[in-house]
Amino acid sequence: MTPWGAEGEIEGQALFGRTILQVVPALDASASASVELAASLADAGARALIAGPPGPLASELQARGGVFIAFAEATRIPWQAWRNRNRLAKLVLREGVELIHVRAGADVPGALQAARQAHAPLVADFEAGQDAAALDADSILFYEREDMEAALARRPALAGKAFRGFHGVDLRAFSPEAVDPARVRRLREALGVKAHVRLVVALGLPAERRQTFLAAAAQLKAKHFFANDAQEARFVWLRGESETASPAFDAEAARLGLDGVVLQIEWPDRAAACLAAAVVIAPAGESALCAEAQALGAPLVVMQVSGGADEVEAVLAPPQVDPASRTGWLAAPGPPAGLIRAVEEALRLGATARENLAHRARAHARNFSTERMNAIAMAVYARHFGVAE
Numbered sequence: 040m041t042p043w044g045a046e047g048e049i050e051g052q053a054l055f056g057r058t059i060l061q062v063v064p065a066l067d068a069s070a071s072a073s074v075e076l077a078a079s080l081a082d083a084g085a086r087a088l089i090a091g092p093p094g095p096l097a098s099e100l101q102a103r104g105g106v107f108i109a110f111a112e113a114t115r116i117p118w119q120a121w122r123n124r125n126r127l128a129k130l131v132l133r134e135g136v137e138l139i140h141v142r143a144g145a146d147v148p149g150a151l152q153a154a155r156q157a158h159a160p161l162v163a164d165f166e167a168g169q170d171a172a173a174l175d176a177d178s179i180l181f182y183e184r185e186d187m188e189a190a191l192a193r194r195p196a197l198a199g200k201a202f203r204g205f206h207g208v209d210l211r212a213f214s215p216e217a218v219d220p221a222r223v224r225r226l227r228e229a230l231g232v233k234a235h236v237r238l239v240v241a242l243g244l245p246a247e248r249r250q251t252f253l254a255a256a257a258q259l260k261a262k263h264f265f266a267n268d269a270q271e272a273r274f275v276w277l278r279g280e281s282e283t284a285s286p287a288f289d290a291e292a293a294r295l296g297l298d299g300v301v302l303q304i305e306w307p308d309r310a311a312a313c314l315a316a317a318v319v320i321a322p323a324g325e326s327a328l329c330a331e332a333q334a335l336g337a338p339l340v341v342m343q344v345s346g347g348a349d350e351v352e353a354v355l356a357p358p359q360v361d362p363a364s365r366t367g368w369l370a371a372p373g374p375p376a377g378l379i380r381a382v383e384e385a386l387r388l389g390a391t392a393r394e395n396l397a398h399r400a401r402a403h404a405r406n407f408s409t410e411r412m413n414a415i416a417m418a419v420y421a422r423h424f425g426v427a428e
Contacts, residue, residue, distance in 0.1 A: 055084035064144035066094030077105035124149035180204035207412030222311035237317035255375035329353035330407035336397030339367030
């Protein structure tokens with residue numbers, strides 16, 4: 040079960056022959072979901088266009104059946120914005136576009152103007168901090184439950200056109216079979232830890248959660264967690280390419296006497312990190328990180344923000360499910376006791392229990408796949424062509 044409900048079967052001919060345009064802010068790594076969706080549209084027989092500034096994904100898009108149209112990036116300079124919006128409107132009419140999907144960060148007012156002039160439906164992504172004009176689209180995809188609930192509270196009339204989306208995970212890359220053992224070995228070498236050391240790996244750790252992470256490590260050290268007769272372990276903050284190093288983190292770790300047992304490293308290979316980890320820690324709201332960890336069978340601990348039982352959607356954990364159905368643990372906000380308990384329980388799992396949990400986690404992760412993400416978006420598109428939900 041997932042929070043989006045059954046998106047239903049898309050009628051075979053619903054999108055066949057249709058011309059669908061996605062407007063993106065850049066055709067770089069941030070547009071990978073748009074390229075995946077374009078490929079699925081092309082497979083369904085649609086003409087899949089993407090308009091945006093040139094970028095490294097243009098060749099992949101065209102190799103997978105999509106069409107790239109170079110277009111200026113969004114701007115706040117009034118005369119340039121006016122010119123770009125007129126150009127987009129002409130592009131839509133020239134290409135015979137039948138539906139526009141404006142992605143987060145792109146020019147929503149311009150897409151809205153073009154859609155209205157062409158009498159084409161507009162689908163808009165909505166994410167916190169993005170252009171509120173997205174709420175005027177014909178269908179709106181919300182990527183966070185809190186954003187959707189807040190919008191519906193302010194404007195109840197949106198209910199008929201608001202849909203839950205999510206950032207899908209490429210399960211081809213995030214599967215145990217796809218990760219060469221050499222990638223795991225390189226990570227361990229970079230960390231300076233041997234193969235037997237158990238790693239508790241934190242992904243996407245926001246600044247407000249780092250203190251809890253360190254406090255948990257300090258209390259666990261007092262219990263001889265990091266070196267005892269049963270195990271040797273390390274806490275690792277794995278930074279992504281967009282996360283900067285934190286001297287303050289290292290200074291606080293040193294103050295707590297955690298030198299050598301709490302590490303931070305910039306490492307882009309999250310798949311190898313999840314496979315190497317005995318436990319993965321991720322913040323609530325980062326559904327893609329949660330899905331990636333589960334896709335690789337890693338025990339997952341999710342650090343909550345509000346502590347509400349319904350806050351986390353991307354992991355199955357009590358009290359939402361029976362303990363026998365869990366794919367991970369929830370750590371309540373505040374003192375580190377919940378995080379400590381979750382980590383200890385995860386590491387106490389025997390081989391059979393861990394394998395069973397990994398099997399459930401991989402099955403659950405399939406609900407967050409790129410394929411399902413595309414199916415949801417395409418079902419929203421199909422509504423505008425007379426196809427029932």
